[in-house]
Amino acid sequence: MSMYTHIARSNRLNNAGGCYPDAMEHATTFTILMIKLNKENKKDRLVMTIITLFLWLTQQWASIKSYKDIPNFTRISGTFNCQPFTFRTFTRGNNSWVEYAHEVKDNQHTYYVWQPIPRYLNCIFQPYFSDLRYNIPLLTDRVKQRLFKLINSHWKTPLVLKAFKPARKNTFYRYISLCARADETLTPIPRKHLVKSVKAHHTSAICYQRFSSDRLRFKIFDAHNRYIGFLFEFIRKENLHSYFKVHLESKTVNLITERLRDTPYENIDPNLKHKGSMSQYKIIKTKGKSDHVAVPAIMLGSRRVPKDKDVTDFFNRIDSYVKQLKPASRASRAQWLAYFNAVSFRIALLFIVLTGVRPTHSISLLSHYFSFTHVTFVKDKGRLRQVILSDYLLREITHYTELKASLHSQLSLHDDLPELWYIYDKSETPTPLSARALRVFMNKHWAGVVPYQLRHYFAQCAHTIISLTPLTAQDIDRLMGHENTGEHLGSDIMFPKNIGVLKAYLNGLDQHIGVKELHYV
Numbered sequence: 001m002s003m004y005t006h007i008a009r010s011n012r013l014n015n016a017g018g019c020y021p022d023a024m025e026h027a028t029t030f031t032i033l034m035i036k037l038n039k040e041n042k043k044d045r046l047v048m049t050i051i052t053l054f055l056w057l058t059q060q061w062a063s064i065k066s067y068k069d070i071p072n073f074t075r076i077s078g079t080f081n082c083q084p085f086t087f088r089t090f091t092r093g094n095n096s097w098v099e100y101a102h103e104v105k106d107n108q109h110t111y112y113v114w115q116p117i118p119r120y121l122n123c124i125f126q127p128y129f130s131d132l133r134y135n136i137p138l139l140t141d142r143v144k145q146r147l148f149k150l151i152n153s154h155w156k157t158p159l160v161l162k163a164f165k166p167a168r169k170n171t172f173y174r175y176i177s178l179c180a181r182a183d184e185t186l187t188p189i190p191r192k193h194l195v196k197s198v199k200a201h202h203t204s205a206i207c208y209q210r211f212s213s214d215r216l217r218f219k220i221f222d223a224h225n226r227y228i229g230f231l232f233e234f235i236r237k238e239n240l241h242s243y244f245k246v247h248l249e250s251k252t253v254n255l256i257t258e259r260l261r262d263t264p265y266e267n268i269d270p271n272l273k274h275k276g277s278m279s280q281y282k283i284i285k286t287k288g289k290s291d292h293v294a295v296p297a298i299m300l301g302s303r304r305v306p307k308d309k310d311v312t313d314f315f316n317r318i319d320s321y322v323k324q325l326k327p328a329s330r331a332s333r334a335q336w337l338a339y340f341n342a343v344s345f346r347i348a349l350l351f352i353v354l355t356g357v358r359p360t361h362s363i364s365l366l367s368h369y370f371s372f373t374h375v376t377f378v379k380d381k382g383r384l385r386q387v388i389l390s391d392y393l394l395r396e397i398t399h400y401t402e403l404k405a406s407l408h409s410q411l412s413l414h415d416d417l418p419e420l421w422y423i424y425d426k427s428e429t430p431t432p433l434s435a436r437a438l439r440v441f442m443n444k445h446w447a448g449v450v451p452y453q454l455r456h457y458f459a460q461c462a463h464t465i466i467s468l469t470p471l472t473a474q475d476i477d478r479l480m481g482h483e484n485t486g487e488h489l490g491s492d493i494m495f496p497k498n499i500g501v502l503k504a505y506l507n508g509l510d511q512h513i514g515v516k517e518l519h520y521v
Contacts, residue, residue, distance in 0.1 A: 208459035356458035
């Protein structure tokens with residue numbers, strides 16, 4: 001296998017929609033860990049189990065090189081703002097849940113939000129933290145040393161598990177990251193927060209999404225539950241649940257057989273299932289009463305995404321401008337060329353907003369790659385990139401070529417450029433569209449906004465508009481041109497349904513924006 005083939009294959013395997021880690025191997029290693037924890041001193045066993053599972057869940061073991069690196073975790077009151085390395089119990093009615101401080105970094109700012117413990121683990125976290133006093137460190141240095149020794153010691157497979165192949169210990173520590181990288185339901189921002197020790201596959205994708213912290217909390221909570229559920233399902237199937245007993249102060253809980261309601265967190269946030277986000281609450285105590293006040297969500301990611309209404313209004317202004325310039329039958333050459341240039345700018349802007357191409361690289365299609373079909377190619381960052389055209393955009397391009405043919409015949413203009421659309425300068429010389437010329441034109445009709453923001457808008461629509469055909473993370477990355485070696489040209493002939501899904505989405509996008517079809521001749 002050549003180096004290129006190896007890299008291409010590796011990229012395809014690491015892409016969203018790839019294979020999840022082997023549940024059997026990781027469940028076996030999980031069982032080994034629980035067996036080791038249950039052999040610990042009775043006095044420290046519970047807190048060691050709690051912290052070990054938490055560090056595994058949040059993937060912090062890779063950054064811990066000595067026992068001193070283990071944070072001093074504490075429990076704080078729900079009346080305080082979220083702080084690093086803290087837990088709280090959040091109670092509403094008769095329902096209680098443990099939440100931990102999750103770090104959110106965005107545009108040079110660092111925030112902390114309360115993230116709920118997965119429902120599979122809350123059955124031991126909640127009783128433990130409910131009995132814990134505030135602001136008291138969970139671990140002493142002595143317990144930290146024992147915990148560090150346990151995690152870094154050699155793990156032998158017990159005889160009772162010899163029939164199963166365990167995952168490597170360092171791979172087991174990265175289980176959540178490996179699942180998140182393969183999870184095609186995750187969008188870039190949630191994936192970034194789950195893929196810690198494993199580098200995100202398409203690193204640029206996160207720059208094009210806008211996401212609220214409430215939706216982020218929901219996505220992480222949902223992903224944690226699904227990934228842990230994979231392991232628990234195998235453990236339950238192979239009758240390994242007897243090794244997952246956790247001895248609390250007043251009772252013994254089995255992580256695998258503990259009865260779980262389908263969506264217990266709905267009792268904390270009743271709207272959770274319907275809105276796909278998870279509000280964060282702060283407890284306000286006044287005159288002996290406790291009120292739960294929702295904390296405003298933090299907006300994360302791109303600051304360059306324009307609003308739907310603004311995009312619609314912009315293209316309406318462009319349409320009006322083009323119609324005003326349309327010459328009468330006896331117009332001068334200058335009037336026809338001004339009209340043609342306006343139409344060229346319009347088709348370029350439509351091309352950007354309806355395909356998501358980079359307006360610094362592919363402002364126009366190349367004539368020799370275009371054959372009036374829905375699939376074409378552009379030169380993007382020095383290589384060919386596939387672009388799918390919607391029915392509406394294909395009709396608009398067809399109308400544009402009809403205008404070109406009419407002007408060439410009427411005004412005896414020459415055309416020796418490879419670009420499909422272009423403008424004429426004052427000397428009637430055809431000139432390729434430049435990024436600067438497009439920015440100047442757009443600024444006249446929408447001050448302070450640049451064409452690249454239409455690419456951000458295209459990406460945000462693909463992530464958030466649920467009324468259109470739903471797309472997976474890999475579909476969106478493909479439309480945006482976020483491709484690595486080996487992913488450039490898909491197997492659309494072998495899997496025609498895949499490109500059909502993309503076309504169905506694109507065919508609904510022009511209706512969402514509200515652009516209208518214009519006949520130029």
